[in-house]
Amino acid sequence: MFHKILIANRGEIALRVLRAAKELGIQTVAVHSTADADAMHVRLADESVCIGPPASRDSYLNIHQILAACEITGADAVHPGYGFLSENAKFSEILDAHNLTFIGPRAEHIRVMGDKIEAKRTAKRLGIPVVPGSEGAVTDDTEAKRIAAEIGYPVLVKASAGGGGRGMKVAKTEADLSDALANARNEAGAAFGDDAVYIEKYLAKPRHIEVQIMGDGKGNAIHLGERDCSLQRRHQKVWEEANSPALNVEQRMKIGEICSRAVADLGYSGAGTIEFLYEDGEFYFIEMNTRLQVEHPVTEAITGIDLVHEQIRVASGGGLSVTQDEVRFHGHAIECRINAEDPRTFVPSPGVITHFHTPGGLGVRVDSGVYSGYKIPPYYDSLIGKLIVHGRNRVECMMRLRRALDEFVVDGINSTLPLFRDLVGNVDVANGDYDIHWLEKYLADSK
The missing domain is CATH 3.30.1490.20 (ATP-grasp fold, A domain)
Known part of the structure; x- marks a missing residue:
């Protein structure tokens, strides 16, 4: 197992990785820009290093500065989170050249799946249905x-x-x-x-279905079910749930087995997500993300498996902690991405959060790196946090989500909380009757 992990990211995902590392007894290093000096992951890490000014290109995308931070802290592995350098094959290769472990897939797989044309060819060769x-x-x-x-x-x-x-x-x-x-x-x-x-x-009314996989790089892989990410705006996911309301058990297991067999044949290592458009009972591959997804907590909620623990285990050579036969699905989970944006126009709303209160209770999880008095900077993604709710079934999950949204307080800036309070009361959403175009039509009709 690793001695010390440097987390090359910020915000809620940096805090998420930090918590997993601490649970495994691994020391943590937070890197940050000058704009993030007061961030929660910086406060909670064992060590922190400032790697540059606010602009991402000068800090979170600055490979030389991240390498320097590894050297001065003695970190032996780097977790990239999502975004920034998480799907940068060159970064993976540079870390390897400096005897540092990249907690993610091999550079060759990042490179292949990062080119959508080559990814489609590879998917077809591996037996994955394509558009x-x-x-x-x-x-x-x-x-x-x-x-x-x-x-x-x-x-x-x-x-x-x-x-x-x-x-x-x-x-x-x-x-x-x-x-x-x-x-x-x-x-x-x-x-x-x-x-x-x-x-x-072009499919007229498809759903966006993605399958979570995990490989050990040695020819073994598992799937952890699917997520439905069809509620989108401008191709950006807003609301994700597991399992999909559109699939039955047979469909779920069939596409999961296709994906796990494909990544096993590929020799893939670590977490990945194979994304599909789904229409009229057919799946069509669109891309593979070679990293942890923003929406990974809904998979954790229904399986009880910590995906970051698995990433770290695999990267350290420990292999997967579970076999496919040991993966069990329990209940239903929904995630809402709470952003610092106007709930209708989606214009970013940076500024100081004057009051921040998260909901609690059975089956409620909030992944966030903000707090009362925290200043949302204008330089990065506007994500405030993710509200994840789990229930024994979708009906209970929706009821719990409604209650949790009512408890959630973000004052001082605009947030997308009002949008989710509307959505949870919508008949189509309650029935799971939506596709990737539904939300944009709903927003247009609500003007």
């Missing part, structure tokens, strides 16, 4: 029109690199395709420095 579309990047409009005609309109033009909804354009007819290609290429080039795009079938 019909181009085999690789599309560089010629004539070729694009041929492919689109074969798979049928509407089609989606997507950036090969990056994510978060950038570089994605829908073409409903052939007349729309040239503009969609040009706009997607321009957006992808500006956002990711890579203007390669590909085409796939």
Whole structure:
């Protein structure tokens, strides 16, 4: 097991990793920008190192500064959390060259899955169902029109690199395709420095289903069920739940087994998430995230398995703590991402939190690094915290969520709490009857 882990992140995920390391008896090092000097993970870590000014490129993305922090503190492993350097293959390789362990998959797997075209090819080779579309990047409009005609309109033009909804354009007819290609290429080039795009079938009313996997890098892997992340705004997840209201046990186990077998064949190490669009009983691969997900707590709630513990065990060579036969699913869990944003316009709302009170009680968990008097900085993601609620079934979970949202207090800034209080009372949401377009339509109709 590791002696000391440096946490190359901030906010609630840094605190989440810190807690897991402490439970395993491992010393922790927090790194922080000058803007995060008073952050909770900095206060609670065994050691802390300032690695630069507020801008991410000068601090949390500064590999040289993180290496220096490892050297001066004697850390022997780095946990990247999510975002920042968590899916940076070069960072993994540099750590390895300095005899430091990257708590995550091997660089080759990060690199393959970070390229959406190569990821789709790899998924297809491993037996994972994929969305019909181009085999690789599309560089010629004539070729694009041929492919689109074969798979049928509407089609989606997507950036090969990056994510978060950038570089994605829908073409409903052939007349729309040239503009969609040009706009997607321009957006992808500006956002990711890579203007390669590909085409796939656009599904009209799909759900977003993702499968949590864990591999030991030695040909063994398990799945821990699926999460439904269909409530989204601009391709950003807002509300996640496990298990999905749309799947039955047979479907759940079938897609889980496909995913675990695929990552075992790949020799994958650590946590990963294979994401699908799901429509009319069929799954279509869209991407694989080679890191811990923001929404991982709902999986922990229904399985009782600490995913960060598993990441650390695997990275230290200890292997998985459970076999597939030992994984059990209990009840239902929902996570709401509480952001420092206007609940309708989603304009960021940095500033001082004058009063902060989290809900409690049976089945309620809040992952957050903020406190009363904490100043939300304007430089980073606007996440205040995550409210995770677990119940014996979905009905009980929704009732508990309603109560927990009523107890949650964030004063001094705008937050998305009012949005979730609306959603928990909505009939479609209560019935689990929604797709990836539902929330944006709901928000548009509510204006």
